[in-house]
Amino acid sequence: MTGPGADAEAPAPGLFSALRVRAFRVLLLALLGANTALWLHTVVAQWVLTVGGASPAAVAGVQAALVLPFLVLALPVGHVVDSRGAGRMIPGAMAAMALASAGLALVAARGPVGSWLLIAATAVLGCGLVLCIVGWQNRMPQLVGRERMGSAATLDGMVFNGARAIGPAVGGLLLAFLGAAWVFAVDALIFAAAAAICTRFPTPVRSDATPPGSMGPAVRGGVRFVRHSPWMRRTLLRLVLFSLPAAAFWALFPVIAHDVIGLGTVEFGLAFLVIGAGAVLGPALVQPVRRRWPVNVFVAVGCTGYAAGLVLVALDVPVAVLVVALFVIGTAWVTVQSAWLTGAHRVLPDWVRARSIALILVVHQVCQGGGALLWGWIADGLGVRTTAVIAGGVMAAAALTAVRWGMLPVDGMDPSAAPSQFRNPVGDDRRAVLLVVEYRVDPCGVEPFMAALRLLEGTRRRLGAERWAAWREEGGPGHGGDAVLVVETFRMRSLVEWADVQSRRWTVAERRLLDDVLRHALAAPGFRILVET
Known part of the structure; x- marks a missing residue:
């Protein structure tokens, strides 16, 4: 399951190395x-609603019900995984999805399934999808290592979208x-079998596992990291600019078809088979x-291909042109998305x-x-x-x-853990603290020092500083002689x-910014921790 690098990237292992x-x-x-099984359910549910005369908005509601649980669950689940690891999250979620599908099968055997019941069942599967995706994205680097994450992310996308071909094709026939x-x-049988297989490969217990702690502060900490990460901000911008218009195809294609x-x-199932072929072979x-191409050029070409395919699908074109358009859509869907996930695994630290x-x-x-x-x-008013x-x-x-305005470079952004200069083990003390760091700087080097310190500010805030x-000392050097005093302060929650x-x-990348600040200082800084009383 899957769910966005730069103008220059280091050579990566082959596509199938993972x-x-x-x-x-x-x-x-x-x-x-x-x-x-997931796409079998989704497409069949959409098709049942379409044939039953439901409006385009109701048909699109199936897709919405599948993904909206991410709003509520994804970040809390991510916090648990960051703290404790994925554990048996994936097989447990699949087992729950099997039970939900079995219940829906029993209801459907008694008669027609109503629109709201179909949408509600899809929402239950969406909750399981959240657990599987977040757990799997955390599991992949542990299995293949960061150097093969480009291969793993692309293969993951190929599998996910290959399932979009197999699911609708099998679903159409069934x-x-x-x-x-x-x-x-x-669906229920497939989910149950997948859960049994995943149980055979449990996630190893993390040696650095910590208690999850309060959910609210942890979620805010994750959001704060993203807010102060230029790479993440730009990646999210590119993601929105791709995903929002791309959603039109998946929501409206059943009605268009x-x-x-x-x-x-x-024929509807075969159309998805062509899309899946593009996702797997493309x-x-x-x-x-x-x-060979810079990643942003590659993404731009992928978006252009997707746009052309989307327009052609809605027009009265020959069958051969329609097949090519669907194949291109499948290819662009996987390759563009793999760009941001590959980059994310290369730059994001484990914590x-x-x-x-x-x-x-x-x-x-x-x-x-x-x-x-x-x-x-919009389609209800203007037509599909x-x-x-x-x-x-x-x-x-x-x-x-x-x-x-493409994705920022990932070169040099080493997320490997690196020890800090200041290590102060404190046990389980939950009191807030104020950190005070005093630097002595050459008067002629204050401006480059302050520029380096401003870059370090982003690191401090990403790591949790408030x-x-x-x-800065005014009036030139003070009691320190030929040095200007610069004081850095920040607060930590505990x-x-x-x-x-x-x-x-x-991380190594963050430590480089700290080392750059220290190179501009005349001596090792003074450091104090003030505990809230």
């Missing part, structure tokens, strides 16, 4: 089955010959180009990785869910053809901005959190 890890191969196969109840029963193109149940076909990726997934899924409702509402053309235009405009401030900063949160 498959050399047996546990990754087996778990990826289990996730392929679970994703297939729906046509056996009915909705059997579709949901097959039925009302505009005139596809039957089997990344392999474009891999040589991906290695906040799950929460940060959860926030990426929240934004992506909210754009998918909110976009589905938005485009469905006009709406698809508008969405394609929005995507094309986003492609134009990808080169100038109320950061810098104070001594426990400050100890966590020293033991887990400093």
Whole structure:
């Protein structure tokens, strides 16, 4: 399950290098089955509503119900994973999804399933999806290592979108010959089998596991890290500009296929088979180009291809053109998304990785869910053809901005843990603290020192500092002789959190910024911890 680098990137291992890890191969196969069941359910639910005469907004509501649970659960789940690890989260979620699908199958066997029940059941599966995605994104680097995360993220996307082909194709056949109840029963069996496979490969217990602590401060800490990370802010911008117009296709294609193109149940499944073929084969076909092109150029081309495919699908085009358009949409969907997830795994430190990726997934899924409702509402007024053309235009405009305002470079952003200069083990003291750091700076070097200190401010805030401030001695050198006194102050929520900063949160990249500040100082700084009384 899956849910966004730079103009220059280091050479990466081959596309299939992550498959050399047996546990990754087996778990990826289990996730392929679970994703297939998920999309089997989603597309069949949309098709049942479409054939039953539901409005485009109601059909789009299925997609919205699948992704909106991310709003409530993703960040809290990310906090638990950051603190304790994924544990048995993935098989437990799949088992719950199996039970929900079995219940829906029993209801469907008794008669037609109402719109609200279908949407409610989809929301239950959406909750399980949150647990699986966040847990799996945290598990992948543990299985394959950061150096193979480009391969793992792309393969994950290929599996996820390959399931979009297998699920609708199988769902269309089962729906046509056996009915909705059997579709949901097959879902339950697949989820149960995937849960059993994942149980055989439990997540190792983390040696540095900590109590989860208060949920609110932890979630705010994750948001604070993203807020003060220029790379994350730019990545989220690119994600929104792609995901919002992209949602139009997934929300409206069932209506376009039925009302505009005139596809039957089997043909509808075959259309998704073409999309899945693009998602699986496309990344392999474009891999040589991906290695040569700057990532932002590659993303811009992907967005352009998606926009063209979206417009062509809504027009009266020959079958061959329609097949090419669907293939391109599948390819662009995987390759563009893998760009931000690959970059995220390369730059995010372990202590906040799950929460940060959860926030990426929240934004992506909210754009998918909110976009589905938005485009469905527009389609109710303007028609699906006009709406698809508008969405394609929005995507094309986003492609134009990808080169100038694209993702920031990841080179040099080493997220490996690094010890801090100041280490103060404090046990379980929850009192707030004020940190005071006193620097002596050459009068001629105050400006470059202050510039370096401003860069360090971002690090302090990402690591948890509040109320950061810098104070500079006025009137030239004071009692320190030929040195200017500069004082840095910031607040931490507790001594426990400050100890966590020293033991887990400093990274190689962050330490470089601290070292740059120290190089501009005349001597080692003075350091004091003031405890709230």
